[in-house]
Amino acid sequence: MSERILVVEDEKKLADILAKYLEQSNYSVKVVYDGGEAISAYEAFQPNLILLDLMLPNVDGITICKHIRQRSIVPIVMTTAKVEEVDRLLGLELGADDYVCKPYSPREVVARVKAILRRVSFMQTPVEVQQNEGLVIDETTLFATFQSNKVSLTAVEFQLLHKLYMHPGRIYNRDQLMDSIYEDDRIVSDRTIDSHIKKVRKKLATIAPELEFIHSIYGVGYKFEHV
Template sequence: MTDNSLQRILIIEDDLKIAALLQDYFVASGYQVEQQHDGRSGLASVQKSLPDLVLLDLMLPLMDGISVCKEIRKFTQIPVIMLTARVEEVDRLLGLEVGADDYVCKPFSPREVVARAKIHLRRHSGKTTQASGFFIETAEQRILFEGNALPLTPVEYRLLAELISHPNRVFSRQHLLDIAHEDQRDINDRTIDSHIKNIRKKIQSKLPEPECLHSVYGVGYRFELPPSSST
């Protein structure tokens, strides 16, 4: 059985019963799940910490699903599946034109939604992930900024890819040690600090301002999207 425990699904749906039903099915399939019940909160959640896939209702309070999807596509290419009770063809096409990967019409089978999500997660795996001008090419094990590859070591690649994939999330040094552990057995906090220092220099050679990698005193590090890319 495939272990999906590290994959996180974000459900943005204002119908609490539907959201709860979908969560039950995804949790039973081994995924982590978060719910948000209006468009603004949903978008804020994606900006704070990228999920692996978003289930996005078309009709939402505060900010509709089309607008949320447009904003999401400004900084990431994670899979987005639209949920809609409006079956007019224009709505289906419009949803896909703004960057949605798929749509499911209500009422739907939760099993079908999970199956669709698995397909898109598999397709997305190994493809380029974009965040604020940074491109993570998983298959090639490299990171580009505005088309230019950063000269990263394998350990630096793994550390930066983890940080970029979850903008604004604070990672402990222990977590980053675990990421680096594959290639280096004799490592400690100072080794991580040294790697981060080197990564900073390599980013600053391409992007002098603003600072993207931030130290969090007594905890670890976080990657922060430049303001122009997160608004």
């Protein structure tokens, strides 16, 4: 059964071209041109990944992303014509897994989709649950658990935490962490990895508010420590 991609894009010509490229890569695609229809389409279609435009009629991409992320860890790729760095980071702060700036090549988007779905597929392969001094991370569910409390992570957030978690005490710089998340050698600012770290820390704080697992090393990077 082919994986399902939901495309939410109000530029009809662009959306249809993108859908054609995705279908040629053997994905099942549903296209929605209006933000007001995105949530119902998501619930009915149950996609494996969502390509979500930031600027949409009736309901914008930010609102849609927030709504879906409260209910699901389905991978979300934000697309936007806004190139300011704050707008690039906005989708990541909301819990999106990636972003693509317009104008973009449909082939580039398909490559991003394939890379993210490969990561998700790898993480869903049955593996032994990893635990470290009370903190447990589960690659099959993308949950982090401390004692009886648990929190869900996006694919990117989990991959970042897993990288640090598996080598406690080792310091990783931002480039090393970015390379472990994105496979396409893109050039992004240091603020992107900082945005991801901030999100992971915030989520871990909901299950262990008195503890700090990820430590900043000024001028160098980040490390995970036992607690």
